[in-house]
Amino acid sequence: RARAAFRIWGRLDFGERREQMLRVRDLMLDRTDDVVARVCDETGKTPFEALFTELFITADLIDFYARHGDKTLRPQRVNSGPMRLTKRSFKVYEPLGVVAVISPWNYPFSLTMSPVVSALFAGNTVVLKPSEVTPLVGVLVGELFDKGCDYPDVVQVVTGGGGAGSALIGAGVEKVCFTGSVATGKKVMAKAAETLTPVTLELGGKDPMIVLDDADIERAASGAVWGAFSNSGQTCIAIERAYVEAGVYDAFVDKVVAKARAIRQGTSNDDVGSMTFPPQLELVERHLADAVDKGAKVLTGGRRRKDLGDMWFEPTVLVDVDHSMAIMRDETFGPVLPIVKVADEAEALRLANDSPYGLSSSVWTKSDDRGRRVAGQLEAGNVCVNDCLISYGVSGLPFGGAKESGVGRTHGIEGLTDMCRVKAVVEDRFGLKRELQWYPVPPGGYGLLKRVTKLLYRRGAANKLRALLKG
Structure with missing residues (x-):
């Protein structure tokens, strides 16, 4: 279902995805007391702490991507270097597909919504496996997208323990986002390595x-x-x-x-x-x-x-x-x-x-x-x-760790591009009959290329002139 949903969601323009995410945020804000109560019931937090660290932070992250996501994900022109006279180069950001999110119990709403929101803004769909300690907060996240978004199945929720998480990693998803302990993060990375599935790991700290x-x-x-x-x-x-x-x-x-x-x-x-x-x-x-x-x-x-x-x-x-x-x-x-x-x-x-x-x-x-x-x-x-x-x-700041505290980044523009496949695109500008490096190698090609290489990359004007005259 998530893959079928991706075939529609991934083709939407950013403006439509942004509108859908803002509708989900509107529903979340309408249900503020329900969200806070669910978090407090499952974690023992105080309502003030739950409101600030779970809901407020999530609302602001959605606002950041709604404001800056379109510019971030547009194709970006890249200097083509010495080929710029005949080539145009771009970076193109494309969604990956289905992203698995395995979220923790300590901040079961905000640390779930962060990767879910980033994945969806980037055009992916999500299968969420919340912590078995706080499963009902995860179910609530699924409800918000079911009721707030016009496109069905963009967020699927599966509950269970470590076995469910392992099965999800091996189910053919295009990326895994895990938040939890270092020990479990290493197991997630090892399982994902079996299929070379990329991971973002937000792990422990001291x-x-x-x-x-x-x-x-x-x-x-x-x-x-x-x-x-x-x-x-x-x-x-x-x-x-x-x-x-x-x-x-x-x-x-x-x-x-x-x-x-x-x-x-x-x-x-x-x-x-x-x-x-x-x-x-x-x-x-x-x-x-x-x-x-x-x-x-x-x-x-x-x-x-x-x-x-x-x-x-x-x-x-x-x-x-x-x-x-x-x-x-x-x-x-x-x-x-x-x-x-x-x-x-x-x-x-x-x-x-x-x-x-x-x-x-x-x-x-x-x-x-x-x-x-x-x-x-x-x-x-x-x-x-x-x-x-x-x-x-x-x-707007990227979040993530050094050493054993994690791999990859969430939040900021880095958290959005981390959910994308970056494709390199080069376009020829003039359609010439041939390129210098194509076959057959032209007579004197080696000497000419040597002069050009030194002219471009020698330091100092005198050295460049010497290269041009003597090769």
């Missing part, structure tokens, strides 16, 4: 925060608390490590602990909701136990809130941590912030880059020059200066 000695400590502490504990830390770009220069370390830690203790939990009007997936909460507890056994100190939090329910965990701040601990090496994906005192900027950078992950990062300083210098040395796909996480919310 994102560092660097606080320099000239930072605004009040802002940095507030950012650390939001960046570490938003969505109970179940965010691939959450702050999972903080490296703080010695001169401001004590003040920073004091402020972070005070702000963490002030976070409200327990009702829909509070700051932070519950965790979502029981095995993830158990992993958080294992990481904490390992750290404490090796000498870490818990300054606040560190326990389940059993008075609130099985999935609630306190925002937790740790010190006296080092890279021998799992909590500093492996993705924790929970409401835990370990803080490390460092001697200087160089040590902060060394430790921040001492990780197989490279998704996001942040640096905090009052100096623009210093911030940009440190940002340029962080081994990550995304860097924020004096902010955190928000790079994902800038729809």
Whole structure:
């Protein structure tokens, strides 16, 4: 059905696809409370957090592609180099066909809609396999396209576990978009490699925060608390490590602990909701136990809130941590912030880059020059200066990781062209009887071509003249 739908959808002009996507957005906005409620029911998020991180960000991404997609996907003239006198060259962006989207449970609406929206704007159709932890949000995504789009079957939804995802990858799709853990991402890539199916992988992170000695400590502490504990830390770009220069370390830690203790939990009007997936909460507890056994100190939090329910965990701040601990090496994906005192900027950078992950990062300083210098040395796909996480919310920026944190990009024009086949087209302008390189090779052709090559590519006017005269 998705392939049959592609034969129609893929031939529509961009203006018609844009109109259909805006209609789906209109329906999504009409059903804002339904979307938010579905997300909260399956994840434990607060309504405010669900509205901002799931629906608002999705609405803005659709707006970005509606405004910029047409220009991005138009055929683009390319300089034909030394052949420009007789040739016209273009890049042409064509849809791939059917795109498989395998989406996660931590942001089950926005991290589903991002690849779905990009694929559809580019002219593809989609088969969506939502996480088995949050399947009903995926079903809701399918409903929005069924009811909001005039063209049937452009988004198909299949539910199930890992077996369903593996079967989908092997079903002859033209591309796979996966968001999830590094371990599962490697399995997705291996399965896709059997048919040389291209992949976009948005995988895990162990994102560092660097606080320099000239930072605004009040802002940095507030950012650390939001960046570490938003969505109970179940965010691939959450702050999972903080490296703080010695001169401001004590003040920073004091402020972070005070702000963490002030976070409200327990009702829909509070700051932070519950965790979502029981095995993830158990992993958080294992990481904490390992750290404490090796000498870490818990300054606040560190326990389940059993008075609130099985999935609630306190925002937790740790010190006296080092890279021998799992909590500093492996993705924790929970409401835990370990803080490390460092001697200087160089040590902060060394430790921040001492990780197989490279998704996001942040640096905090009052100096623009210093911030940009440190940002340029962080081994990550995304860097924020004096902010955190928000790079994902800038729809015009490409999003993706370095090292083991992923392959490819979503968002931005790169996220749109990533859903296309880029075709090279060269047109002859004059229809001459022959080309220089065609058979038969002309008498003296080698000498002539040697002169032309040196004339074009030798450096300096004297060298070019010498090439013209002597070959």
